[in-house]
Amino acid sequence: MVTRRRLFTGMAALAAASVGKSALAALPEIVSSTATDTRAPLAPPNGRPYRPVATLNGWTLPWRLRDGVKEFHLVAERVVREIAPGMKANLWGYNGQSPGPTIEVVEGDRVRLFVTNRLPEATSIHWHGQRLPNGMDGVSGLNQPSIKPGQTFVYEFRAQRAGSFMYHPHADETTQMAMGMMGSWVTHPADPGAMPVDRDYVLLLNAYDIDPGSFTPRVSTMLDFNLWTFNSRAFPGVDPMVARQGERVRIRIGNLTMTNHPMHLHGHEFVVAGTGGGWVPEGARWPEVTADIAVGQVRAIEFTAAAPGDWAFHCHKSHHTMNAMGHRVPTMIGVDQSDLEQKIAALVPNYMSAGDMQNMDGKMALPDNTLPMMGGAGPYGSIEMGGMFTVVKIRPDLAPGDYRDPGWYHAPRNTVAYLWQGEPPPIDAAPRPR
Amino acid sequence: MSWFSTHGIVCHACANPAGHSAIAEADRLRYDAGQISVFDLLADSRAQIAGVSDYLQSVRDFWIARASLDAALSGPVPEL
Numbered sequence: 219m220v221t222r223r224r225l226f227t228g229m230a231a232l233a234a235a236s237v238g239k240s241a242l243a244a245l246p247e248i249v250s251s252t253a254t255d256t257r258a259p260l261a262p263p264n265g266r267p268y269r270p271v272a273t274l275n276g277w278t279l280p281w282r283l284r285d286g287v288k289e290f291h292l293v294a295e296r297v298v299r300e301i302a303p304g305m306k307a308n309l310w311g312y313n314g315q316s317p318g319p320t321i322e323v324v325e326g327d328r329v330r331l332f333v334t335n336r337l338p339e340a341t342s343i344h345w346h347g348q349r350l351p352n353g354m355d356g357v358s359g360l361n362q363p364s365i366k367p368g369q370t371f372v373y374e375f376r377a378q379r380a381g382s383f384m385y386h387p388h389a390d391e392t393t394q395m396a397m398g399m400m401g402s403w404v405t406h407p408a409d410p411g412a413m414p415v416d417r418d419y420v421l422l423l424n425a426y427d428i429d430p431g432s433f434t435p436r437v438s439t440m441l442d443f444n445l446w447t448f449n450s451r452a453f454p455g456v457d458p459m460v461a462r463q464g465e466r467v468r469i470r471i472g473n474l475t476m477t478n479h480p481m482h483l484h485g486h487e488f489v490v491a492g493t494g495g496g497w498v499p500e501g502a503r504w505p506e507v508t509a510d511i512a513v514g515q516v517r518a519i520e521f522t523a524a525a526p527g528d529w530a531f532h533c534h535k536s537h538h539t540m541n542a543m544g545h546r547v548p549t550m551i552g553v554d555q556s557d558l559e560q561k562i563a564a565l566v567p568n569y570m571s572a573g574d575m576q577n578m579d580g581k582m583a584l585p586d587n588t589l590p591m592m593g594g595a596g597p598y599g600s601i602e603m604g605g606m607f608t609v610v611k612i613r614p615d616l617a618p619g620d621y622r623d624p625g626w627y628h629a630p631r632n633t634v635a636y637l638w639q640g641e642p643p644p645i646d647a648a649p650r651p652r
Numbered sequence: 653m654s655w656f657s658t659h660g661i662v663c664h665a666c667a668n669p670a671g672h673s674a675i676a677e678a679d680r681l682r683y684d685a686g687q688i689s690v691f692d693l694l695a696d697s698r699a700q701i702a703g704v705s706d707y708l709q710s711v712r713d714f715w716i717a718r719a720s721l722d723a724a725l726s727g728p729v730p731e732l
Binding site: 430431542543544546547548550562565566567568569570571582583584585588590591 | 676678680681682684685686687688689690691693694696697
């Protein structure tokens with residue numbers, strides 16, 4: 219396995235070699251990655267200490283410390299993102315990926331962000347939720363001229379408030395966000411002991427409308443998206459979030475889709491410990507199992523990983539836990555198709571009714587470059603999920619700082635729902651609706 | 653449009669069922685993926701059947717017209 223450091227040095231060397239050292243003398247090196255796994259948290263090599271976050275199926279952008287200023291270089295560019303195995307999307311993103319890398323700084327840090335535009339149209343970056351000088355807020359036309367293709371702009375401000383933030387364009391915004399341009403930003407508290415957690419996950423909710431067989435999202439879709447994603451990944455392409463039993467876990471969730479998402483965790487209660495606007499005083503937090511996250515909001519939920527197991531974590535809008543499917547397919551429940559199947563098969567070669575297809579467990583052939591509407595092989599069969607779904611895996615024997623997938627949970631004997639083998643219930647002779 | 657160019661179009665249509673079956677297969681994959689319904693498949697089958705039927709009708713029309721033309725060309729020269 220390639221270590222992060224070697225990967226980054228290698229890629230930075232490549233970037234420097236291709237662009238020329240003198241051209242980049244004043245600019246921080248471009249660090250880029252196209253990997254899709256959850257990279258280990260980036261321990262800060264310099265600056266003030268903090269406990270780094272883990273970006274789900276993503277990574278944190280390394281910086282250059284120059285005269286006490288943290289300098290980052292974001293490159294807005296075309297990227298190819300694997301949404302899940304079997305499907306890739308032509309998106310726009312930053313530094314090789316959509317979403318872009320997470321920016322991590324410490325409360326009080328002076329931050330300088332170089333933004334290079336390698337897109338075919340003008341862009342800008344808005345630092346969503348930050349206290350900053352008006353001219354650094356990134357609304358093109360209002361606060362600054364837009365960044366034209368080929369140009370590099372510099373943003374600079376002090377990260378004044380600890381919390382969870384996002385970044386996204388504020389230029390041709392509908393198109394650019396529908397193409398995947400967004401990223402997370404975490405400002406850690408100046409006191410590294412404040413509000414400590416053992417695992418700190420970050421993810422953005424995003425959505426795409428990509429016709430089966432095509433690769434580029436329809437950017438004119440306003441609401442009727444067909445792929446609902448965590449960090450531009452759909453289940454079963456989403457990594458699990460792992461924790462050792464008893465650890466305190468935080469999940470920071472930002473919503474840059476065009477609708478709200480009630481995020482639900484199984485088997486545990488959590489509190490909303492933070493919003494995009496800051497930390498919630500402890501006395502004002504209430505227990506929840508579902509937190510609705512509106513468009514443009516961030517919620518940092520916290521819980522103690524009390525119970526070992528594989529616990530589902532998902533948006534509770536059930537059509538957001540499905541992958542691409544037709545939205546105008548008529549309902550066939552209650553329609554007796556038994557005598558129809560042969561007749562239709564005579565007209566449509568290889569015809570199979572929808573009921574038979576469920577028994578296929580998602581193993582039938584699909585059009586090119588799309589995902590089964592539901593799937594994911596679980597320990598007891600198909601999980602029958604897609605989209606905004608993943609698993610929080612809690613284990614008693616996980617090493618601190620180990621983020622690897624521990625595999626499926628082995629439930630103790632007599633703790634799994636089981637098949638009744640006794641007398642069957644009496645047959646109900648009462649007439650039923652068909 | 654001359655008789656012969658019409659015949660050319662008909663011959664193109666006679667090659668088309670192969671292309672149509674590729675479309676039908678793509679539609680079936682979309683149906684299997686839950687993206688279109690069985691009614692779309694049936695509509696496609698109907699269009700395919702109508703296409704073949706139109707083709708046969710056109711071939712029939714062509715040969716009737718061709719026979720009339722041949723008869724006209726080989727018939728007695730009209731008296732002057």
